[in-house]
Amino acid sequence: MLPRIRPAIAALAPYRQGKQAGPDAFKLSSNENPFEPLPSVVAALQHTTPVNRYPDATAARLRERLGLRYGVRPDEVHVAAGSVSILHQLILATASVGDEVIYAWRSFEAYPSLPLVAGATGVQVPLTAESRHDLDAMADAVTERTRAIIVCTPNNPTGPIVTSAEFAAFVERVPADVLVVLDEAYAEFVTAPDAVDGLAERIFERHPNVVVLRTFSKAYGLAGLRIGYAIGNEKVLDAARTTGIPLSVTSAAENAAVASLDAEHELLERVAVIVERRTRLVDGLRAQGWDVPDAQGNFVWLPTGDKTDAAAAVLVDNDLVVRPFSGDGIRISVGEEASVARVLEVASTLR
Structure with a gap:
C-alpha cells in the first residue's frame, strides 16, 4: 500500500x-x-571548491558582491538555486491553509503549484487583451485572506512589461502586510524606457513588503547551474532562508555567478x-x-x-x-x- x-x-x-x-x-x-x-566563467568553474566539500551555506561572497553592486547590506540579499526557489520559499513563509496567493494568468507556469504546495489557494487574474498584467484587477482581488502577490515583468510567456508608474500605483493599493514579489527574471533584456526596475528604483526601501527577484539563468547564461537572488527587507528574506533547503547553492554556481559579474x-x-x-x-x-x-x-x-x-x-x-x-x-x-x-x-x- x-x-x-x-x-x-x-x-x-x-x-x-x-x-x-x-x-x-x-x-x-x-x-x-x-x-x-565566457572563458573567464569556465575558468572560475575549474577552480571551484572540491565536490567532496560542502559549499558555503550562505553564499556570503556572492551576497557581499551583490550588496556592493546594489548598495544594500549582504543580509538584504538572498541567494538560492534559481529565483523560482526563492519564490517557493517566500510563499511557504507567508501562505498556508486558508490563505490566498494572487498572480496573473497566463504567466510563469510554475506559479500555480506554489500556493498549492503551501496549502494555500491560488487566485488567477486574467491578462489584458494586450497580454499584459491587469494590476487594477489584481489589486481588486486582494482580500483579508491574501498573503502574497506575484508580478512577473516582463511577463513569461507573453512578453510585455509592467511600467514603473503602474507598479507604483499598484503597490500603494496593496496592504503593507501583503508580500509583493516582483519577478524580474528577464530584466536585462528590457529596452522599454518606462519599465519598472525594482532594483534601480529601490522600491523595496519605500515598501518593505516588496521583494525583487533576479536570476543568473537567462542573461548571464548559467541556467544549468541554478542560481538566482532576491533583494529586499532582511526580516522577509530571513523567513525565506528559514524555509529553504540548506546548502542548495553549489560552490560552482557561486563562483560562476561572481565571475559573471566580473565579466558583465x-x-x-x-x-x-x-x-x-x-x-x-x-x-x-x-x-x-x-x-x-x-x-x-x-x-x-x-x-x-x-x-x-x-x-x-x-x-x-x-x-x-x-x-x-x-x-x-x-x-x-x-x-x-x-x-x-x-x-x-x-x-x-x-x-
Whole structure:
C-alpha cells in the first residue's frame, strides 16, 4: 500500500520542462541563453571548491558582491538555486491553509503549484487583451485572506512589461502586510524606457513588503547551474532562508555567478545581440500578420489559440523545438542567429 498523498498534490501536474532538441534542431523551448559561457566563467568553474566539500551555506561572497553592486547590506540579499526557489520559499513563509496567493494568468507556469504546495489557494487574474498584467484587477482581488502577490515583468510567456508608474500605483493599493514579489527574471533584456526596475528604483526601501527577484539563468547564461537572488527587507528574506533547503547553492554556481559579474560588460554585449535578434523576429512575424505582443524578454509569443498544438507540431517537424501552451499560444525563445530566419520561414506557412 502506498502512503497517502495530499489530494491537492496528487492532482497537481509536475512542472514540465521545455522539450529537449535533437542534434539538428534549434532548442527554442526554455528561454535559455544561446551563447556558451565566457572563458573567464569556465575558468572560475575549474577552480571551484572540491565536490567532496560542502559549499558555503550562505553564499556570503556572492551576497557581499551583490550588496556592493546594489548598495544594500549582504543580509538584504538572498541567494538560492534559481529565483523560482526563492519564490517557493517566500510563499511557504507567508501562505498556508486558508490563505490566498494572487498572480496573473497566463504567466510563469510554475506559479500555480506554489500556493498549492503551501496549502494555500491560488487566485488567477486574467491578462489584458494586450497580454499584459491587469494590476487594477489584481489589486481588486486582494482580500483579508491574501498573503502574497506575484508580478512577473516582463511577463513569461507573453512578453510585455509592467511600467514603473503602474507598479507604483499598484503597490500603494496593496496592504503593507501583503508580500509583493516582483519577478524580474528577464530584466536585462528590457529596452522599454518606462519599465519598472525594482532594483534601480529601490522600491523595496519605500515598501518593505516588496521583494525583487533576479536570476543568473537567462542573461548571464548559467541556467544549468541554478542560481538566482532576491533583494529586499532582511526580516522577509530571513523567513525565506528559514524555509529553504540548506546548502542548495553549489560552490560552482557561486563562483560562476561572481565571475559573471566580473565579466558583465561582455555578457551585456551578448544580451544586446539577443535583443537585436528579438527585434528582427518580432518585426518579421508582425509583417506576416501575427499579432505579437510587445516582447521585452528573450522570447516572443504567438497567440495561436485553439490552433496551438497543430502549429507547434509543424514547427517541431521543421526542427524548431518551441514551447506550446495548449489552447493559448506558443512561446519561441530567441536562439542562435540561424534560427531567426528558420522561425520566420516556418511561421509564414502557418498563417
